[in-house]
Amino acid sequence: MLPADSQLSELYYIFCILTTVIFTMDKGSVLTHILKSNDMSTLLGGELPVSVISNNKYISPLTAEAQAADRNGEEDPPSLDCAIHTALSGEIKSVILVGPEGSGKTTALVKLVMGWAKGEHLQKFSYVFHFRFRELNSLDGALSLETLLLHHHSHAPPESVPLLLQKPEDVLFVFDDLDRYKHSLDPSVHTLCSDPTQAASVPCLVASLLHGSLMKGATFVVATRPTSGLEFLSGTRVEVLGFLKPQREAYFNGFFTDPAVAKKALTHMERTLGFYDVCASPKFCWTVCSVYKSLMDAGAKLPETLSQLCVDILVHLIQTLSLNNASSRDLVLALGKLASHCFLDQHSSCTKEEMDSFGFQQFLNSVGVFLHVEGDQSDVFSFRSQLMQEFLLAASFFLDKSPSEGVEKMLEKHKGCVKFLDFFMSGLSEPLQRRPLENVLGELNSDRIVDFKSWFKSSSEKTLKECYKERQHRCFHLLHQAQSESLVKEIITPSARVGISYGDLSLQDCVALSYVVTCLGEMEQLNLYGTKNLTEEQAERLIPAMSISQKIILSGSSVSTGAVHHLASALSRGLTKELDLSNSRLGDEKFKILCAGLRDCKLHTLKLLMCRLTEGICEDLAPVLTSATSQLSVLDMRSNQIGDQGFTTMCKALHSPHCKLQELMLQNCELTAASMETLSAAVCSGQSQLRKVGLTHNVIGDRGVETLCKSLQHPLCKLQSLNFFDSELTGACCPHLMEALMSEHCSLTELDLSVNDLGQEGALLLCQALSRPGCPMEKLGLKRCKLTEAVFKELSSVLRSGTSQLKSLIVGINAVGDQGVKHLWDAVAHPNCLLEELDVEMTGLTDACVEDMCAAIRASKTLKSLELRNNTLTDVSVPALVEVMQDSPNMKEMNLKYNEFSEEVFDMLDECDTIRY
Structure with a gap:
């Protein structure tokens, strides 16, 4: 006799052997049962899962994580099979597959069960039960779980069911088609049961299983389309995506025996349909392949x-x-x-x-x-x-x-x-x-x-008169479906609003937009402002639209490397004259790619504000500027780390007779006086076409200005506009500026010296130069330059002299008060004054100045714009200001923002649409 414990151990050992044999034998029955599936295959239903798997045509669908992996360039994005096996190999007891129609969930589950039955995987489970919710819908009456399993899985040996019910941790339940289930999974509407021998309604049994009260410890895999029933299920959720482009390629190659036919079919599908979400569906791919094959065999058009x-x-x-x-x-x-x-x-x-x-x-x-x-x-x-x-x-x-x-x-x-x-x-x-x-x-x-x-x-x-991007996209999609060029031209009239931002386009949007633009033949402006991630595939679909757009706006966008390649291609063969990539985080490497398209294009204006460029790109930019076919005349490179070395490299290009650059914006580009010598030499070379240079927010200093002033006196220099806003200048630079402005060869018409400490002495020297007969200066910026009343008085004298060409004077943020600005009112009223724009923001004006101001406005025949922000005008002045603006047809705008007005006068100010407040 064996001890009691030994007897129990031996009995348990025998039990395990018997159940293993029973279950091993049963796997063959499971496999046979699956292979006898009586589903009907149709053109709309997709190929039967068993047929796909048995004929080795199975391609695992991808999860939503794979889409992110694909965008990040990972070679092996995670498949659905991998996600299921990874989840079930651990301690997870519930896995929920959620995906759209035809995304491959059912086939993946059939393969899962077949693989288990063949002993390929998941052998920790002694038995797998495969249910379809739509089949459970037809079961009425009360059943026990034991009866349900025997009824629904007749291949299961009756003697094995009671044994497996005692070891739920060895059981895997696979449920498909939850979205087709007509009963609720809300546990509150059922009396959940725990006894597998207790009879209950099928909805109660299902709810009890999925909520863990019945067969506690069993593992579940549930597949469904998005449905409200999901809110009652807990577990690890796997988002099923279906196929990306590589999987579709593999699928087409498996469907068509001739590789050339497969390539032709896939290429056509990707061009005409590959941008729709439904193309991620393996079932849809099967339908498309079936239709294509039928049409190809008949010699018909796809x-x-x-x-x-x-x-x-x-x-x-x-x-x-x-x-x-x-x-x-x-x-x-x-x-x-x-x-x-x-x-x-x-x-x-x-x-x-x-x-x-x-x-x-x-x-x-x-x-x-x-x-x-x-x-x-x-x-x-x-x-x-x-x-x-x-x-x-x-x-x-x-x-x-x-x-x-x-x-x-x-x-x-x-x-x-x-x-x-x-x-x-x-x-x-x-x-x-x-x-x-x-x-x-x-x-x-x-x-x-x-x-x-x-x-x-x-x-x-x-829709085309409104600014709702989504509605415009929908309109373009409908036009694309109609495939009628005449309809496009009938609906997209010249007055249609097609210039709104199309940022954050889907691939489908890109195709529709490009179709519409192509039908129109030419686009004045393709606005892609704020596109978060313009992918290579999206840019490829937009090439036709980009190629015939006069202006492309990609400011505030994020453009992938692949997209830049297509943009460069579109520029090189297109009509685009202006490209705006401001604040696009372009970077040096992408800019180098872009330069390939810039060397031979019709681009006149290129905006690269805040593109994270460094001095390294200047070596690539120089050949663009010196290309015999380049038309580039305006280059905005503000707020990039160009530095003196990079700028020096650019300046060498200005010596080329092929360089057509006329405007160069270099605000906040880390420049110093050291690079001004190179610029000065370039503009005096006789080859440079440069007319306008912006050097705002650079440390140019007095020495840099001195260097440039020498070039302004050169007979070959054609500079007409210089901007030194906040360039760390002092009054010491003014003698050099005066000398330059007094020169007969100086052609400068615009000069901005704002936000520099010129002071009274320096500014008076400038006034002396402005008094020279023949001085071409038309626009002068002296905002926040520590000017005094004496300077304002001298400026008034210049304006009244009869020789001054000044049309714009910006002298705001200089605290001279009513008395100082009165000199300018006297000048504005003088018949010799040509001023059209006057900026006296934050000069300390009060209501006491209004009478003189209004008299000057009425007397002036030229003044159009008056900047009065940040002064201390009050409600008392409003009637007079409104009246003078209504009585002065020349005046286009008066800006009164940030004065001391109360809400009581807002209605009065609203009466005049030329007043901003």
Whole structure:
């Protein structure tokens, strides 16, 4: 006799051996059961999972994490199979797969179970139960879990079930189609049970299993489309994406035996459909391949749009049924009614009684190509494809000859339920696209087509006057579906608002926008401002639009390296004259790529403000500037780390006779006086076309100004505008400026010295130079230069002299008060004064100056703009200011912001639209 403990151990050992043998034998039954699947394969249903797996055509779908990995350039993005196995190999007890229709969830689950049955993986589970929720819907009455397992999995040996129920940790439950389940998973509506031998309703058993009260410790994998039932499930959620481009390529190569045919089919799909989310669906890929093969074998043209594809699918399905035109028409009308009913009632399935009410009595043997037929009595029907469900709704609307609701009401009724309905209606409204369908169904209702076109045109006209980007995108998508150049030109009139920002485009948006622009033939402005990540694929689709756009705005955008390659290509062969990449975080490497397209293009203006460029790019920029074909005349490189060395390299290009640069903006580029010598030499070379240079926020200093002043006196220097705003200057630079301005060769018309400590002595020297007869100066900036009343008095004298050409004077933020500015009012009133713009912001003005100011405005024949911000004018002055602005037709603007006005005078200020406050 063995001790009691030894007897128990031996009995347990024997039990384990027996159960292992039973379960090992049972795996073969599981595999046989799966291989005998009686599902029906149709053009809309996708290839059967068993067929895909058995014929070694299986390609694992990807998870949402794979999309991020793909964007980051990772070579092996995580697959769905890997995600499931990783989750189940640990301690996780519940995995929920969530993905759209046809994303590969069902096939992945079948492969999971088959792999277990073959002993390939997940052998820690002694048994796997595979359920489909749609099959559980038909089970009525009370059952125990034990009975349910035996009933639903007849291949399971009856003697094994009681044993496995005692070891739930060895059991894996696989549930598919949660979105097709008609019962609630809310635990509060069920009395959850824990005894597997206790009889309960099937909904109660399912809820008890998934919420852990029944078979506690078992593992679950649940697959579903997005559905409200998910809120009642907890576990590790895996977002199923489907296929990215590499998986689609592998799929097409597996479908078509001829590699050349596979490449042709895939290339066409990526060009015409690859930007739609549905293309991530393996089921959709199978449908597309099947349609393409049929069309290729017949020598027919492949579809150019989603609408055309659905036309080809429907024609193919109708032809397989061998119905006459009248019967085919009645079938599509019935399918359209069913589609609308399912959308509006948010039911994924329909009963036989409901089917009869829609007119399906004579078609019940034919609907299998369009619908799933389920239930013990084949009494439950549901659409195999939501995409086709929407297309059938659109087609039936245009087929229906009976009087009913108009297009707008019909679209509004289905709003929120559908995604492509208006796409399909737009496609079917064009004769060439609907003709194949009319050949098998008869002509569509012309009145409804006219109604749609009228709605489309009126709604588009309204949309294109507004600034709602999403609505404009939708309009472009509908035009793309219609594939009618004449329709594009009819709707996108010259007055249409097509210049709003199209930042953050989807790939689908890029295709539609590019199509519309291409139809128009030319675009004044392609505004992509604020695009967070312009990818290589997006830029490739935008090449046609970029190539015929006069101006491309990518400011505030993030542009990938691949996208820059396509941008460079578009520039080199296009019409673009202005490119704005300001604040795009371009960087040196991407700029080097861009330069390849800049050497031979029509670009006149290039804006690179805050692009994180360094002195390294100047070696690449110099050949661009000296290219014989370059047209670049305006270059804005503000707020980049160019430095003296980089700027010196750029200046060498100015010596070239091919360099056409006229304006160069270098604000905040870390320049010093050291590089001014090179600039000075370049502008005096006789080759330079440079007219305007901006050096704001650089440490130029007095020595740098002195160097440039020498060049201003050179007869070959053509500089007309210099900006030294905040360049650390003092009054010591003014003698050199005076000398330059007194020179007969000086052609300077604009000079900004604002935010520098020139002081009274230096400013008076400038005034002396301005008094020279023939001095060309037209615009002078002296804001916050520590000017005094004496300087204002001298400026007044210059303005009244009759020799001054000054039209713009900026002397704000100099605290001279009413008395100092009065000198300027006297000048403005003088007939010799030519001022059009006067800036006296923050000069200490009070109400006491208003009388003189108004008199000057009335007397002036030239003044158009007056800047009065940040002074201490009060409500008392408002009537006089409003009156003078209303009485002075020359005045275009008076800025009174940040004065001491109360809300009581706002209505009065509103009476004058030329006053800003």
